[in-house]
Amino acid sequence: MSERASDAELRDRAAKVVPGGMYGHLNAAIFAPGYPQFFVRGDGCRQWDADGREYVDLMCSWGPVILGHRHPRVERAAAAQQAAGDCLNGPGPVMVELAELMVDLIPSADWVMFSKNGTDATTQALMVARAATGRTKVLVAHGAYHGADPWCTPSLAGTTPNERADLIEYPYNDLAGAQAAAAQAEGDVAAIIVTPFKHDSFEDQEAVDPAFAQGVRALADRIGAALVIDDVRAGFRLDLRGSWEPFGVRPDLTAWSKAMANGYAIAAVTGTDALRGPAQTLYSTGSFWFSAVAMAAAKATIETLRDVDGPALMERAGTRLREGLAAQAASHGFVVKQTGPVQIPWLSFEGDTTLEKGMYWSGACLKEGVYLHPWHNWFLSAAHTDADIDRALAGTDAAFAALRAEFGAD
Ligand code: PMP
Incomplete structure (x- = not known):
């Protein structure tokens, strides 16, 4: 029964038996609207939520997964x-x-x-x-x-x-x-x-x-x-x-x-x-x-x-992601800051002190099948191939376009 439960149903049931439905840093309610709470499967650098949606995983379970799920x-x-x-x-x-x-x-x-x-x-x-x-x-x-x-x-x-x-x-x-x-x-x-x-x-x-x-x-x-x-x-x-x-x-x-x-x-x-x-x-x-x-x-x-040489593999994937995001942000007219080592990256929007743009953009990435985070650094794994990063970049590009439609360019 629980295997087929949707994210919404699981949240309803959790609200009755778990304080706040979920506590601590994994409480999806404190990310951005639309984030799933429950996940059912991981494989390599992909994860699937309880509604069956597949994501390129740029959080790696908040760090633990470094070689890819189920290595x-x-x-x-x-x-x-x-x-x-x-x-x-x-x-x-x-x-x-x-x-x-x-x-x-x-x-x-x-x-x-x-x-x-x-x-x-x-x-x-x-x-x-x-x-x-x-x-x-x-x-x-x-x-x-x-x-x-x-x-x-x-x-x-x-x-x-x-x-x-x-x-x-x-x-x-x-x-x-x-x-x-x-x-x-x-x-x-x-x-x-x-x-x-x-x-x-x-x-x-x-x-x-x-x-x-x-x-x-x-x-x-x-x-x-x-x-x-x-x-x-x-x-x-x-x-x-x-x-x-x-x-x-x-x-x-x-x-x-x-x-x-x-x-x-x-x-x-x-x-x-x-x-x-x-x-x-x-x-x-x-x-x-x-x-x-x-x-x-x-x-x-x-x-x-x-x-x-895991760190070198993650550095390669992270560099490809960082360069791709920089080019996309510029082409959509956004000024972004990419900080942290490329293996543990984060992106913020210039002047976005309320994180309004960051929240919107990460939610748009999610809709495009890219799981990253609006206010916590992300993690790369040694399982992220060039093709996976390119797949993620296709999603982030669409998310920048959605952000521009909503907020206009900088
Ligand atoms: N130190 C640092 C720098 C961390 O990032 C974390 C976890 N985010 C911890 C300590 C605590 O680790 P845990 O959640 O496994 O107790």
């Missing part, structure tokens, strides 16, 4: 592990194999601790930093997203002031601001947490200034705090070794999740030898943190990304 090598590895057992009395040998793979690949990693969601990993990284330093405060960039636990959720509903009291904010890319935040903590900084680039929702993205990356590394060293890179969103798309490796900046701790297992639920913290002892002291665990299927999927995903 054969990942599915084979997961199925083989599933046949042997998933949730056992202890982790499988695959945990050791996966940790070895990550330690080999990631220069700042001497050890790995596994969990399930990005929030587990960012929270666990801060616990390691606090256990190591015996300190309390954490420097965090204003507006940055690090997860949905009480210490970091963007909405204060259900949290107490105490749960936020140990955060001191600094402006992203502003080294003097980070230094001032550190001074404010008077020697009590356990960690500086930072995303590899600025990817706050509702805003243009911003590349990191390499001098800022190097500066926060030096600041953390000077004050004896841990530098934590939150690579949950960008990890494995930009550089398999870690997103700041190209700048020569190595963190003490890194939080990983999202794309690590091509959609299977897993997260990890990697850290340096100096933090191995403190990491060992944590009581940090979860019923499902050691399920072997996700670990087998992660191992296959990371090996595949390494073998095919």
Whole structure:
């Protein structure tokens, strides 16, 4: 019965049994009008909603899908592990194999601790930093997203002031601001947490200034705090070794999740030898943190990304998309900004502070079978071929035309 239910029917039923019909960042009511809530299938870089509509997927399930939905090598590895057992009395040998793979690949990693969601990993990284330093405060960039636990959720509903009291904010890319935040903590900084680039929702993205990356590394060293890179969103798309490796900046701790297992639920913290002892002291665990299927999927995903040079494939697809969108916007008479790395892109319209145009355009893309997002960055996968990008561009072109008919050119 439920297999054939329409999106509208599912929403009606969900409204009765799920708070708000859907909660959190996947609530389609907070995107743009017309967005489907429920999806029934994914394959490669395509997804199908509950009404059977097919989309070129430029969101990749908000990041986790990096090789394409149902990637054969990942599915084979997961199925083989599933046949042997998933949730056992202890982790499988695959945990050791996966940790070895990550330690080999990631220069700042001497050890790995596994969990399930990005929030587990960012929270666990801060616990390691606090256990190591015996300190309390954490420097965090204003507006940055690090997860949905009480210490970091963007909405204060259900949290107490105490749960936020140990955060001191600094402006992203502003080294003097980070230094001032550190001074404010008077020697009590356990960690500086930072995303590899600025990817706050509702805003243009911003590349990191390499001098800022190097500066926060030096600041953390000077004050004896841990530098934590939150690579949950960008990890494995930009550089398999870690997103700041190209700048020569190595963190003490890194939080990983999202794309690590091509959609299977897993997260990890990697850290340096100096933090191995403190990491060992944590009581940090979860019923499902050691399920072997996700670990087998992660191992296959990371090996595949390494073998095919996944970041380069995504860079190619993302460059084709960016160049195509730039040409289309110009030909339709719109001034747009395309920000973020091409693998994790976003497009905004000049002067569109209310996001009116962005909302309309993304809704028009949706009608043309292209699933992207009006106020959150998009994600490319290694499954996006030139033909897929061209198919997406055919849809975005029609959407620009619809936007011009509605609003006129800039
Ligand atoms: N950090 C960053 C940078 C993220 O983008 C996210 C997820 N959007 C998280 C942490 C939290 O991850 P999760 O939703 O898996 O808990």
